Amino acid sequence: MKRLIYKRLLEWKNDPNRKPLILNGARQVGKTWILKEFGAKEYANVAYINCDEIEEMKTIFFDFHTERLIRSFSVLSGEVIKPNETLIVLDEIQTVSLGLTSLKYFCEKAPQYHIVVAGSLLGIGLHESTGFPVGKVKKMNLYPLSFKEFLMALDQDILIHAMEDHRWMELSSFKSKFIELLRQYYYVGGMPEVVNSYVKHRNVLEVRGIQKQILADYRRDFSKHIPADILPKVNLVWDAVPAQLAKENKKFIYSAIKKGGRAKEFENAIQWLVDAGLVYKVVRVSKVEKPLKFYEDLDGFKLFFVDLGLLGALTDVDSKDVLINNHVFTEYKGAFVEQYVLQELTSLNKPIYYYSKEGAQLELDFIIQKYNVYPIEVKAEENLRSKSLRTVYDRNNHLKPVRFSMSEYREQDWMVNVPLYLVAEWMESVE
DSSP: OTTTTHHHHHHHHTTTTOOOOEOOOOOTHHHHHHHHHHHHHHSSSSEEEEEOOOOGGSSSTTSSHHHHHHHHHHHHHOOOTTTTTTTEEEEGGGGGGTTTTTHHHHHOOOTTSSSEEEHHHHHHHHTTTTTTOTTTTTEEOOOOOHHHHHHHTTTTOOOOHHTTOGGGGGGGGGGHHHHHHHHHHHHOOOOOHHHHHHHHHHOOOHHHHHHHHHHHHHHHHHHSSSSTTTHHHHHHHHHHHHHHTTTOOOOOOOGTTSSOOHHHHHHHHHOOOOOOOEEEEEEEEOOOOSSSSGGGGEEHHHHHHHHHHHHHHHOOOOHHHHHHHSHHHHSSHHHHHHHHHHHHHHHTTTEEEEEEOTSSSEEEEEEEESSEEEEEESSSOOOOOOOHHHHHHHHOOTTOOEEEEEOOEOSHHHHHHHEEGHHHHHHHHHO
């Protein structure tokens, strides 16, 4: 299975100013696999240590003498560690007190050692108050497989090359094939274990079974890692996300979780899920202008799931609604299509926002700022009406409006329509 993050890992390895690397991501998105795969192909050997399984890792960080730590890593991994030749992988780093703090000293005193730590965003958040090495590490996030990675797993090389050539108008000849594969991706999602099963067996019942098991594993993680006082609230928020996404106005409403619910009651539960990488939080902006950061409204936000396939499994969406008929496109208030677009946009590694105007029927599903600001509307079908986009553009014609829909690529004088199957590839190509 190929992952697009591999190229970024290679750039990290070859960077003359390389710092220790933190690889974040939700559980079961493939962090361990990609690091072992990368190490096996690009290094003489890999010194892999699972900090949660080796008890000695809990006590070795009593000081930060890097040469002593390297000797300890060598003993515990059974590998001879050589500068610039060995990849050191410390997995589940969140279980080790001061493990992250040690990276500061590897950055400053032993940069010849290539060291990567992996863990959930929850683990990183918990340790930021205990000596997080600000400015001394590089961070990367690993997400479920994107649509392009899904095509790679299915050996759709012709379609991939066509996408990468950026001849957008010519891709309409592949439209039916892209839509067929997009349906499959909507159902399977991007969790590596699920994709691997689908590639091997093409069994949708097996796919759903694995998705259900992953969801059950997450529930067990809740019980294991979440403080008892917020555990019930995390479960309530987790169960509420699908219904919130199915609303016309997808702004997260606390009272929809619990009658009389307020932000103060649930904000720590939401933050736990965000830090764990299990939900994405898209914050509202009050104005569509550069820089978007200036106009953040932290009280207004939407929550999305970690993975489209898991969203379908949690809500028991019928496979026929996704793979055969058009219900996934026409029903659920566009929830699945917005979830898909959100996941594709995460590959840009840019903050993602949305916009709404209080007291008016005006909302933009997403907004991305690269060099230009791109207000985005998402259409589940070929509906090409974009009233909100036009209204916002008329107020500021420096914006670059884009509509993602099932219609073919077309450029208008004020906006661009991009097929849903080209979301990430097109956004990567623009400034």
